[in-house]
Every structure is written in C-alpha cells, then in structure tokens.
Amino acid sequence: MSKQIEIKDLDIYYGSFRAVEGVSMLIEPRTVTALIGPSGCGKSTVLRSLNRMHEVIPGAYVDGSVMMDGQDIYGAGVDPVNVRRQVGMVFQRANPFPTMSIKENVLAGVRLNNQRISRKDADDLAERALRGANLWEEVKDRLDLPGSGLSGGQQQRLCIARAIAVQPEVILMDEPCSALDPISTLAIEDLIAELKNEYTVVIVTHNMQQAARVSDRTGFFNIAGTGKPGKLIEYNDTEIIFSNPEKDDTQNYVSGRFG
Amino acid sequence: MSNTTVKPEQGSKLSLRAGKLPKGATWMVAIGSIIVAIVLGMLMTGGFNIPLIALLAGVLNFIVLYAWSRTVEGKRKATDRVATTLVTSSFVIALIPLISLLWMTLVRGGPVILESPTVLSRTMEGMKGIYDQDYVAGEGELLGGFYHSIIGTVLITLAACIISIPIGVFTAIYLVEYAGRNTLGKAITFLVDVMTGIPSIVAGLFAFALFGTFLTLVDPGGIGSAKMGISAAVALSVLMVPIVVRNTEEILRLVPMDLREATYALGVPKWKTIVRIVLPTAISGILSGITIAIARVIGETAPIMVTAGFARNLNWDLFGGWMSTLPTFIYDSQMRPTSPGVAAAASSDRAWAAALVLIVLVMVLNLIARLLAKYLAPKGAR
Numbered sequence: 001m002s003k004q005i006e007i008k009d010l011d012i013y014y015g016s017f018r019a020v021e022g023v024s025m026l027i028e029p030r031t032v033t034a035l036i037g038p039s040g041c042g043k044s045t046v047l048r049s050l051n052r053m054h055e056v057i058p059g060a061y062v063d064g065s066v067m068m069d070g071q072d073i074y075g076a077g078v079d080p081v082n083v084r085r086q087v088g089m090v091f092q093r094a095n096p097f098p099t100m101s102i103k104e105n106v107l108a109g110v111r112l113n114n115q116r117i118s119r120k121d122a123d124d125l126a127e128r129a130l131r132g133a134n135l136w137e138e139v140k141d142r143l144d145l146p147g148s149g150l151s152g153g154q155q156q157r158l159c160i161a162r163a164i165a166v167q168p169e170v171i172l173m174d175e176p177c178s179a180l181d182p183i184s185t186l187a188i189e190d191l192i193a194e195l196k197n198e199y200t201v202v203i204v205t206h207n208m209q210q211a212a213r214v215s216d217r218t219g220f221f222n223i224a225g226t227g228k229p230g231k232l233i234e235y236n237d238t239e240i241i242f243s244n245p246e247k248d249d250t251q252n253y254v255s256g257r258f259g
Numbered sequence: 260m261s262n263t264t265v266k267p268e269q270g271s272k273l274s275l276r277a278g279k280l281p282k283g284a285t286w287m288v289a290i291g292s293i294i295v296a297i298v299l300g301m302l303m304t305g306g307f308n309i310p311l312i313a314l315l316a317g318v319l320n321f322i323v324l325y326a327w328s329r330t331v332e333g334k335r336k337a338t339d340r341v342a343t344t345l346v347t348s349s350f351v352i353a354l355i356p357l358i359s360l361l362w363m364t365l366v367r368g369g370p371v372i373l374e375s376p377t378v379l380s381r382t383m384e385g386m387k388g389i390y391d392q393d394y395v396a397g398e399g400e401l402l403g404g405f406y407h408s409i410i411g412t413v414l415i416t417l418a419a420c421i422i423s424i425p426i427g428v429f430t431a432i433y434l435v436e437y438a439g440r441n442t443l444g445k446a447i448t449f450l451v452d453v454m455t456g457i458p459s460i461v462a463g464l465f466a467f468a469l470f471g472t473f474l475t476l477v478d479p480g481g482i483g484s485a486k487m488g489i490s491a492a493v494a495l496s497v498l499m500v501p502i503v504v505r506n507t508e509e510i511l512r513l514v515p516m517d518l519r520e521a522t523y524a525l526g527v528p529k530w531k532t533i534v535r536i537v538l539p540t541a542i543s544g545i546l547s548g549i550t551i552a553i554a555r556v557i558g559e560t561a562p563i564m565v566t567a568g569f570a571r572n573l574n575w576d577l578f579g580g581w582m583s584t585l586p587t588f589i590y591d592s593q594m595r596p597t598s599p600g601v602a603a604a605a606s607s608d609r610a611w612a613a614a615l616v617l618i619v620l621v622m623v624l625n626l627i628a629r630l631l632a633k634y635l636a637p638k639g640a641r
Contacts, residue, residue: 053524056516058439085526095517099539109525112535159521166525 002029010064021229034211037221042230051087052080088163094155096147109166133161153184292320368615378404383571388598391605407573408588418492427503454501463562466494488577494562506548543632550628560586
C-alpha cells in the first residue's frame with residue numbers, strides 16, 4: 001500500500017498570483033522525499049497540492065497534473081475528499097482535536113468517515129496506529145484523557161497516529177519537527193524511517209541535516225524574488241544534492257551560503 | 260583590595276532599590292479619605308449627604324495618594340497609582356446602578372414573595388379593586404398574582420428560541436464556513452448589522468402586521484386575532500437572530516483553521532467537519548452567546564404589548580388569545596393599577612415581585628449556560 005506520484009508541469013495559483021511554476025517530479029513508492037528551500041519558495045504549496053489541501057484557501061487552483069499510480073488527482077470528477085482519504089497529512093503545528101480523548105483522536109478519521117467499527121476492532125486499530133507512531137508505550141495507560149494534555153512532541157506523534165489510522169497510501173509532512181525539541185525530533189525521524197516501509201512519505205523541512213538524515217531523494221525549491229513564482233531548481237538523490245549538486249544555487253543553499 | 264562593597268545611594272543611578280509605600284497604603288488612604296470626607300460633609304451640610312461625601316472622598320483619596328506616592332516613590336509610580344485608582348473607581352461607579360437596582364428589587368419584591376407566596380401561583384383573573392383596598396387597609400391577604408405571566412414569559416421566550424437559534428446559528432455557520440468574502444456573505448453581514456439596530460417596538464409592529472396580513476386573508480375581520488403568543492415570539496426572534504448570528508460568528512472564527520485542516524486531511528467531508536469538530540469545539544461559546552440573546556429579549560416589553568396584549572388569565576395556547584409576560588405585567592400593574600388611589604400600592608407590590616422573579620429567571624438562565632459551558636468546554640487544554 002503505497003503509491004507512486006508523478007507531478008507534471010504543475011503551476012499553482014492563489015487567485016491571480018502564481019505561487020509555483022513548472023514543477024515536475026517523480027516520487028517513487030516507499031521512499032522518503034524531502035522538499036527544501038527558503039521560506040516562501042512554494043515547497044509547502046507543492047506539498048499541499050498533493051492532497052488538494054491548498055484548495056482550503058479560496059481562489060486556489062492548479063494547472064498541470066498530479067498522477068497517483070496513473071490516476072490524475074485533478075482529473076474531472078475527482079472528489080478531493082476521496083484524494084485526502086488516500087493521502088494523509090501531518091502539519092507543522094500539532095493539532096489534536098481538543099474535544100477528543102487520545103483514543104478518539106486516533107480513531108477520528110475512521111469514526112468521522114462513518115465507518116462502523118466494533119469496540120474490539122477500534123481498540124486494535126488505536127493500538128496499531130499508536131504503536132506505528134511510537135507513542136503506544138507512553139500513552140497506553142491514559143487513552144481516555146484529552147489529547148491536548150500531551151507534550152508537544154507527543155501531540156505531533158498523536159497526529160501521525162491519527163493520519164496512519166485511516167491507512168493512507170501516502171503521508172505528507174509539513175515541517176513536522178519545526179516546533180519540537182531534539183529528542184522529540186529524533187523520535188519523529190526514527191518514525192519516518194519506519195513509515196517508509198509501508199508508505200510513500202513526502203516531507204517539507206527547513207532543517208537540512210534532517211533532510212539529509214531521513215530522505216532518499218531531495219527537491220530544492222527557490223524563488224527569484226518576492227512576488228515571483230517558486231520553482232523546482234533541482235531534484236535528485238539526497239546524497240547528490242548534499243555532496244555534489246548540479247546547480248550552483250543548490251550548492252550555495254545546502255552549504256549555508258544563502259537562505 | 261578591600262572587599263567593601265560600594266553601597267549606592269538610594270535614588271542614584273546605580274541603585275536598583277526605590278522607595279515604596281507601606282503595604283496596604285492604598286486601603287489606608289481610601290479608608291482615611293472616607294472618614295475625613297464624612298466629617299467634612301457633616302460640617303459643611305450638617306447632615307449625612309452621601310453623594311457629597313462620596314465625591315469628597317474620591318477627590319481626597321486622589322490627592323493624598325498622589326502626593327504621598329510622589330514624595331516617597333517618585334513620578335512613575337505615582338502616575339501608576341493614579342491610573343489604578345481611576346480604573347478602580349470607574350468600575351465601582353459602573354457597579355453602583357447595577358447593585359442599587361438589584362438591592363431595590365430585592366427590598367421591594369422580596370418581602371412580597373415571602374409574605375404572599377401565592378402571587379407566584381395565582382393569576383389576575385377576577386381581580387377587583389376592592390380586594391386590593393382590603394389588603395392595603397390590612398383586612399385581607401394580597402390576592403392576584405402573575406403565574407400567567409411567568410408561563411407567558413417562558414412559553415413566548417421558548418418559542419422565540421426555537422425560531423431564532425437555528426436560523427441564527429446556521430446563518431453564522433454559512434458566514435464563517437461557506438461565504439468567505441462573497442457578495443451574499445457581505446450582504447448578510449450588512450443586514451444583520453442593520454437588524455441589530457431595529458427598535459424593539461418596530462419588531463413588534465412588524466410581527467403584528469405580518470400575522471394580521473395573513474389572518475385577514477382568511478377572515479377579513481380577523482386582524483384582532485393576530486394578537487397572540489406566537490406573534491410575540493416572532494417579534495422577539497427578529498431581535499434575537501442578529502445577536503445570535505453575531506455572537507456565534509465571532510466564536511466560530513476563533514476555532515483554529517488548523518483543526519479544520521486536520522479533519523480535511525483525514526478525508527472528512529466539510530459538513531461533517533463542521534458538525535463533529537467545529538461546533539463541539541465552539542459549543543460553550545455558542546451557548547453563552549445564545550444566553551446573552553435570551554437575556555436581552557426576555558425583558559422586552561414594547562414588542563409584547565403590541566403583539567400579545569395584556570392578559571389577566573392563564574393562557575397556555577401560543578396560537579390563540581392574548582398572553583401576558585412578566586415585563587408587560589409589570590408595565591400594566593404600574594400604569595393601570597387594579598385599584599385607584601392608595602390601594603394602588605398592592606399592584607405596585609405585585610409588580611416588584613414580578614420584577615424580582617424576572618431577574619432571578621435571567622440569572623438562573625445565565626447560571627445554567629455557565630454550567631453547560633464548563634461541562635462542554637474542550638478539556639485538558641493548557
């Protein structure tokens with residue numbers, strides 16, 4: 001259960017503003033792909049376009065295609081809700097549902113999607129998802145307490161558990177560690193390495209060491225200036241990007257000379 | 260090197276210390292000012308003139324506190340104390356009318372209810388001036404009551420809630436979740452703003468005219484039968500809807516976008532996100548908004564007078580016949596006492612008791628809303 005994603009000539013607009021221009025990349029199943037680049041270069045926008053989450057902002061639309069195992073997610077008659085059921089997402093800020101307990105948070109995707117689930121199956125699913133997110137041992141005794149009572153790192157892993165509980169094909173992560181301490185970051189990075197065995201993972205990060213540590217392939221985005229669209233400068237194996245990139249811009253960025 | 264430390268002079272640039280008034284100085288000055296003001300006031304007028312004493316105490320307190328603080332603590336802290344005193348006195352002044360109103364109602368209405376609890380269970384049906392004259396003369400108990408008005412208030416307000424809460428909450432959901440910045444959304448927001456400013460009697464006339472128009476279609480002479488509980492409820496709804504919309508809208512806008520995105524990312528449709536995530540997160544705020552709206556309309560008099568009239572008897576039927584509510588009962592008792600002359604005091608007693616019941620009703624409502632809000636609020640948030 002994981003899918004190949006092929007982005008072809010993708011332009012993304014917010015109203016009349018072209019945020020991203022001409023992105024093409026092939027993301028293989030069961031890999032971790034990191035998107036790096038300076039702030040405002042459109043990497044988060046590209047990530048969100050992979051499950052049509054950018055459409056939450058009124059006036060957003062795309063030109064081009066995103067094929068998931070050969071199916072265009074922007075094709076006619078495609079329901080974004082169905083796309084999002086297959087492409088899960090973890091956000092920069094942990095956002096557990098404040099009205100729900102830890103367990104209810106994990107099961108939220110299933111319950112809210114009207115799937116009837118027996119008590120035993122629910123318990124099993126919650127345990128599996130929490131184990132998958134390396135959180136089970138820490139919360140198994142307080143599953144019925146509110147999710148918002150956990151620490152920041154635990155909340156983020158709870159959100160990951162919530163995302164994998166609906167058994168998606170792809171998991172998108174938008175700077176999942178930017179608000180976390182190094183220990184929690186390590187926990188999440190270990191988790192990403194495990195998730196790779198089952199899912200296609202795409203991660204946006206500002207932390208280049210993190211990109212180097214967790215990803216198989218890396219895409220570097222940049223913008224020419226404020227108000228200009230972001231572009232994919234280089235997309236290659238992570239090792240090459242960080243050791244011997246083809247473009248000077250990439251070299252400058254990963255070596256810390258700008259951005 | 261000697262190890263003597265330099266001890267900076269107080270007030271010099273090196274010192275972190277500063278002069279400070281003794282603990283409780285504010286209270287000491289306040290109490291002292293009040294005592295001096297009482298003495299001064301008595302000397303000046305020879306009597307106990309409360310407004311004059313309060314004014315004197317306030318001015319004295321200001322001057323003494325500022326002067327003392329200025330000499331001991333310096334300009335910055337003196338200014339701070341003046342600002343604190345200003346804010347506190349404004350608060351006290353704002354409380355005066357509220358507390359005196361509550362006190363007055365309690366003093367005038369409380370004994371009536373305690374001595375003649377039957378006012379709560381009787382109506383004005385068959386009430387005659389002669390009974391009130393007997394009561395005032397001390398030859399009989401206080402007859403009559405406002406049970407019919409309590410029932411009328413509850414029924415009409417309940418009907419108004421049933422009409423306006425769904426409309427108000429759904430409008431707010433549309434505005435926040437669906438309208439974005441489109442023309443319809445802007446138009447609704449504008450109209451809601453306009454509705455907030457409608458004088459309540461106009462709302463009453465509107466409701467009466469509405470039902471009157473419909474009823475004359477059926478029966479050309481039937482405009483009088485438009486005076487009924489449901490017209491009053493519609494009038495109150497006109498006043499309630501904008502308040503509910505405004506309050507709910509503000510609360511819904513406070514629900515973080517993060518939460519909506521989190522549910523969308525799980526593949527949950529928009530309507531379900533609203534029903535299962537947004538509304539539960541905001542429910543306590545929505546409830547208190549609704550309570551404010553109810554408290555606002557439950558005491559309305561004018562729209563009830565023109566729509567439901569003044570009933571003297573108990574009427575459970577919202578769809579037929581005049582009804583009485585507590586505010587119209589109070590108005591009617593004061594303006595048209597059952598008995599003229601001295602015995603009008605009996606009507607006045609009943610009016611004060613009704614006012615007390617109305618205030619208690621609003622307070623109980625507020626309390627219930629607070630408890631509900633506390634019970635339903637998201638738990639564990641830090």
